Amino acid sequence: MKIEFISEIDDENGTPVSKVLDIDIEENLSIEKLFSKIHEITGIPKFKEMKWGDEIEKISCTYYFKSSFDSEGLEMIDDLSKQISDFPKKGSNKELCLYIEESRGFVN
Amino acid sequence: MLINYTFNKELVHENIRKDIIKGDKIICIKNFPLSDENLNSFINLIGIPIIEYRNNGGNSIFDVKVFKQNNFFRSIANSNLNIPLHTDCADFKSVPNCIGLLCVKPALLEQGVSFFTSLKEILKEASNSKLKELTTKKWKFRNELKPILQKKNEQFSICYDRITIESFSQITDKELEELNSFDELFKKESFEIMLKKGDLILFRNDLFLHGRSHFDLNSERLIKRIRFNVK
Numbered sequence: 431m432k433i434e435f436i437s438e439i440d441d442e443n444g445t446p447v448s449k450v451l452d453i454d455i456e457e458n459l460s461i462e463k464l465f466s467k468i469h470e471i472t473g474i475p476k477f478k479e480m481k482w483g484d485e486i487e488k489i490s491c492t493y494y495f496k497s498s499f500d501s502e503g504l505e506m507i508d509d510l511s512k513q514i515s516d517f518p519k520k521g522s523n524k525e526l527c528l529y530i531e532e533s534r535g536f537v538n
Numbered sequence: 539m540l541i542n543y544t545f546n547k548e549l550v551h552e553n554i555r556k557d558i559i560k561g562d563k564i565i566c567i568k569n570f571p572l573s574d575e576n577l578n579s580f581i582n583l584i585g586i587p588i589i590e591y592r593n594n595g596g597n598s599i600f601d602v603k604v605f606k607q608n609n610f611f612r613s614i615a616n617s618n619l620n621i622p623l624h625t626d627c628a629d630f631k632s633v634p635n636c637i638g639l640l641c642v643k644p645a646l647l648e649q650g651v652s653f654f655t656s657l658k659e660i661l662k663e664a665s666n667s668k669l670k671e672l673t674t675k676k677w678k679f680r681n682e683l684k685p686i687l688q689k690k691n692e693q694f695s696i697c698y699d700r701i702t703i704e705s706f707s708q709i710t711d712k713e714l715e716e717l718n719s720f721d722e723l724f725k726k727e728s729f730e731i732m733l734k735k736g737d738l739i740l741f742r743n744d745l746f747l748h749g750r751s752h753f754d755l756n757s758e759r760l761i762k763r764i765r766f767n768v769k
């Protein structure tokens with residue numbers, strides 16, 4: 431299936447930069463499986479490490495899908511076990527549109 | 539340091555707005571209703587909330603609670619870790635000047651205690667050389683390069699978050715020492731507030747640093763957070 435994948439969102443004006451990924455996956459699988467494939471393809475790590483006192487803490491990426499055709503329509507995914515087919519296809523060419531936010535978890 | 543109110547029909551939001559503009563104290567409203575709707579509409583009376591993707595429904599409120607994804611905490615705010623004194627949104631070009639925290643469920647046994655330091659106390663306590671360091675050296679807050687203390691119209695404001703500084707740039711041993719000395723100075727002037735269920739605290743993000751202590755992973759602590767600019 432074709433995925434419109436947002437690789438970054440411009441800080442200045444909030445404009446998403448996206449590319450289309452072609453991923454071989456069944457739509458009855460979980461969105462988590464799809465994100466795993468995207469992590470593999472793009473090389474984006476699933477977590478970032480941070481020294482916290484004497485420990486190393488790992489902070490996960492945050493996952494979003496586009497829920498409407500207007501540009502403000504990104505919604506956070508709380509439940510990664512949901513099926514891929516449960517998510518609306520609201521990309522530029524009606525693909526499923528997804529975004530992985532890598533590092534904002536470190537910002538309070 | 540604390541002004542207490544109770545949420546009822548007599549509560550005058552204009553008084554609260556004035557207290558926030560004055561900025562020298564933390565405001566606590568007791569018995570505040572525990573819903574996003576109430577919190578959002580109340581804050582709209584005194585300020586303009588910041589809308590973010592990561593908030594509930596992409597709106598103005600974020601649930602500060604333990605949440606894991608891929609077995610890791612989704613963010614620092616979704617962890618049970620001790621969070622050192624900081625400014626929220628330190629990486630924003632325009633940092634919101636107010637924060638509201640509504641306690642829906644406190645942690646158990648005196649854990650998850652909120653702590654604060656006022657900029658006023660920091661300015662009183664800091665040596666001249668420390669003040670110079672704080673006002674001149676610029677630090678990288680993700681994409682924003684700025685000093686920790688800034689003066690505008692004769693009024694100082696503070697922006698500090700060492701986790702952001704350390705996460706997005708390589709810092710030298712000397713800089714690490716500097717950050718440790720800032721932490722020490724800020725901590726020395728800090729005071730604690732133990733939030734109870736129904737307490738809404740409002741404070742200036744540009745005039746206070748805030749943090750919270752560690753709590754048990756299974757405590758179900760829930761704080762609703764809203765950031766806004768006072769009107």
Ligand SMILES: [Fe+2]
Pocket residue numbers: 538624625626748
């Ligand atoms: Fe914070």
